[in-house]
Every structure is written in C-alpha cells, then in structure tokens.
Amino acid sequence: KAAAAAEEEAPKEPEPLDYRKVAADIAELLDDVDYDDGSYGPVFVRLAWHASGTYNKADGTGGSNGATMRFGPEAGDGANAGLDVARNRLEPIKAKYPQISYADLWTLAGVVAIKEMGGPSIPWKAGRTDAVSAESCPPQGRLPDASKDRKHVREVFNRMGFDDREIVALMGAHVLGRCHPDRSGYHLPWTYNPTTFTNAYYTLLASEYWKKEKNWDGPMQYSNRKGTGDIMMLPTDMEMLWDRTFKQYVKEFANDEQVWFDAFSSAFKKLIELGVQFPAEAPDIVLE
Ligand code: HIF
Incomplete structure (x- = not known):
C-alpha cells in the first residue's frame, strides 16, 4: 500500500515542451506601438545574431550555446548595448516555460520575428544549453565594428x-x-x-x-x-x-x-547553430 502511494507521488516526467506554442507566445510580444517603429522584431533578430556571432570556428568557442550574454563581461560589451531591452522583453516567456534554455529562447525569438515580419520560415531546432557562469563568456571584440572595412x-x-x-x-x-x-x-x-x-x-x-x-x-x-x-x-x-x-x-x-x-x-540557420551540439533526435521545426 505504501509502495503504491509512493508511486502515485513520484514526479511525472515533464511533458516535452511544445516549441510551436512558445513561438506563438513570442509572436504576441512583438508589437508595441510605444516602442521604436512599433515592433520588438528587429531587436530580437539582433539579439539572436549577437548571441551567435561570437563563434570562432578554429577553437569552437563562442556561439549561441550557453547564452553567455546574461553575464557581465558579454552583457557589458559595447557591441551589445541595448540588447537588454530584447532580453527583458523575453523574460515572461522564460517564466512561463522554465524548461526552455535562454540560448534556445533567444535564437527562436529571432526566427519568430523574421517570420512574423514577412520573411522566410527558417527551420529551427532546440537543444542549446545555458552556461552557469561568466567563465564561459567568449573574449570581447569578436562582434564586427561598423566603422571598419x-x-x-x-x-x-x-x-x-x-x-x-x-x-x-x-x-x-x-x-x-x-x-x-x-x-x-x-x-x-x-x-x-x-x-x-x-x-x-x-x-x-x-x-x-x-x-x-x-x-x-x-x-x-x-x-x-x-x-x-x-x-x-x-x-x-x-x-x-x-x-x-x-x-x-x-x-x-x-x-x-x-x-x-x-x-x-x-x-x-547556420549562424544560430554555430558551435551547438544538438541531440541526435532534435527535429527541425518549421513555423507556419
Ligand atoms: Fe547589425 N547593426 N551589424 N546585423 N543589426 C545594428 C543593428 C541591427 C552591424 C552593426 C550594427 C548584422 C551585421 C552587422 C541587425 C541585424 C544584423 C546596429 C545599430 C549596428 C551599428 C544598433 C543600434 O544602435 O541599435 C555590423 C557592423 C554588422 C556586420 C558587418 C547581421 C547581418 C545584417 C548579421 C544581422 O542579422 C538588426 C536587425 C539591427 C536593428 C536592431 C534594432 O534595434 O532595430
């Protein structure tokens, strides 16, 4: 009898996250007449790109995996100024779906924004994990400088x-x-x-x-x-x-x-997947 009760109380396997639902909720966050040109879409795209664009093919460091822009050294990098606006806007999504990693959330937000603004459906897949400390931050200076050639x-x-x-x-x-x-x-x-x-x-x-x-x-x-x-x-x-x-x-x-x-x-798609080791079974999700 005791064993049966214990079994009933045993935590259930969490339901696999429905990323299409997450995507639909992100889409709801895009429009805001009081922000910029009326949409957070552009700054979501910049967030997805800056999270990914630190990648170095030669040693595999940087890239969207880890979501290291949450930490001081990368958040404070001048190249990332203003991206706190995008990260903060996405917090309610993280609160509603705690299972999603920030690294997946930020890249998915870019893909959703592009689609919602009339662009292509970029196949996206889940599997990025979040780093636990600033030690995983890539060195500063990896993002491009607009004044250069x-x-x-x-x-x-x-x-x-x-x-x-x-x-x-x-x-x-x-x-x-x-x-x-x-x-x-x-x-x-x-x-x-x-x-x-x-x-x-x-x-x-x-x-x-x-x-x-x-x-x-x-x-x-x-x-x-x-x-x-x-x-x-x-x-x-x-x-x-x-x-x-x-x-x-x-x-x-x-x-x-x-x-x-x-x-x-x-x-x-290549940009937001740089340096990420996806689980073998991770399917590409194409938003409609
Ligand atoms: Fe940008 N980019 N980008 N960029 N970028 C800015 C804004 C956006 C570069 C510089 C800037 C890419 C490449 C480069 C977006 C998306 C992409 C801004 C202005 C600068 C200075 C930021 C601000 O003041 O708010 C440079 C030097 C790049 C390489 C040459 C990518 C290809 C175009 C990779 C890319 O996807 C988006 C979207 C914005 C708009 C953000 C906004 O808040 O409106």
Whole structure:
C-alpha cells in the first residue's frame, strides 16, 4: 500500500515542451506601438545574431550555446548595448516555460520575428544549453565594428565560417530596425519599412545615391541624397557596394527576392547553430 502511494507521488516526467506554442507566445510580444517603429522584431533578430556571432570556428568557442550574454563581461560589451531591452522583453516567456534554455529562447525569438515580419520560415531546432557562469563568456571584440572595412568584415565572418555570398545574404537583415544614438552611436533606419522583411536593403543600396552624412556629430555614416536623407548605411554596409565580389551578390539579391530568402534562410540557420551540439533526435521545426 505504501509502495503504491509512493508511486502515485513520484514526479511525472515533464511533458516535452511544445516549441510551436512558445513561438506563438513570442509572436504576441512583438508589437508595441510605444516602442521604436512599433515592433520588438528587429531587436530580437539582433539579439539572436549577437548571441551567435561570437563563434570562432578554429577553437569552437563562442556561439549561441550557453547564452553567455546574461553575464557581465558579454552583457557589458559595447557591441551589445541595448540588447537588454530584447532580453527583458523575453523574460515572461522564460517564466512561463522554465524548461526552455535562454540560448534556445533567444535564437527562436529571432526566427519568430523574421517570420512574423514577412520573411522566410527558417527551420529551427532546440537543444542549446545555458552556461552557469561568466567563465564561459567568449573574449570581447569578436562582434564586427561598423566603422571598419571589407577586410574586417571578411575576418569576422570567415572566422565563423561564412563565405562572401553568405556574408552578403546575411547583411540584408539590415532591412530591419534602426540605429540608436544611445546604443551604437549611429542613427536612422536602413530602409523605409524597417519592420517588414523584404529585399529593400539591396534595392536601396544599389539605387540610392549614398553620401557621407553632413550635420551629424555621431560616428561617420552614409545617408541618401536622392531621397530625403532619412535612411542610412554604415561604413560596413557600403563595403557591400564597393567590393566587386560583394556587389555581384547585392545585385543578385536585389533582382530576386526569393533567391535572397533562400540564401538568407540557410545562412541565418547556420549562424544560430554555430558551435551547438544538438541531440541526435532534435527535429527541425518549421513555423507556419
Ligand atoms: Fe547589425 N547593426 N551589424 N546585423 N543589426 C545594428 C543593428 C541591427 C552591424 C552593426 C550594427 C548584422 C551585421 C552587422 C541587425 C541585424 C544584423 C546596429 C545599430 C549596428 C551599428 C544598433 C543600434 O544602435 O541599435 C555590423 C557592423 C554588422 C556586420 C558587418 C547581421 C547581418 C545584417 C548579421 C544581422 O542579422 C538588426 C536587425 C539591427 C536593428 C536592431 C534594432 O534595434 O532595430
């Protein structure tokens, strides 16, 4: 009788987490008329990318596994300024689904945001785990510096394992969001619809007349002259136009949005999986 009671009280195996439900709840958190251009989508994408973009192929350090941006050294890295906004916005999801790791949550939020803003369904899988201390933080300085040139851009992305076409394919994500003077020091969005995922980054880059912005006391950036000077490009974005190989891909993606969606989808999936050892049975989840 005692044994039967003990069996009844034994904790049940936790239900496997339904990531589609988590994704649906994240989608509910995107819109907010009082924030930026009305959506947390862009900053969720930046969080997923900065959590992943510290990866070093040579020694396997960095990457989204570990969610080390929760700890001082990485949270305080100037390159990550403003990402606390995205992390805090996602806290209620972590509270509702304690089983999900932060590392899975942040990358899933990026994928959900891209999909909800009209982009491709990027296959995503669970299995990242959270590090327990700041000792797992990658060294600072691994994320790109927007004031630098093509050599720097290639160094950073080759270190992660990306080639030229993948670099240009990723860069189109700057269709989303904007620069904030209190985060990066730069200002303005890249496009006129910064919460809609289209290939407008490439079409504008290729068609507008870009000039160093005058009457701006922040770090040197470019803005458009044909238009009203209300959209911008970072020095690293301009390299996509100035480097002959990069420019070829800018044209390819400006001419065919579907070709870009496919190239972006594979490159972004690769980015958020860098350095992660997934359980063998982890299925790809494709959001509808
Ligand atoms: Fe960004 N990026 N990025 N970026 N980024 C900013 C904002 C966003 C670089 C610099 C900046 C990628 C590559 C690079 C997004 C997504 C991606 C800002 C402004 C800077 C300075 C931050 C702020 O002030 O709030 C550099 C130097 C990159 C490599 C050359 C990726 C390809 C485009 C990998 C990528 O996916 C998104 C989204 C934002 C907008 C965030 C927002 O809050 O609106």
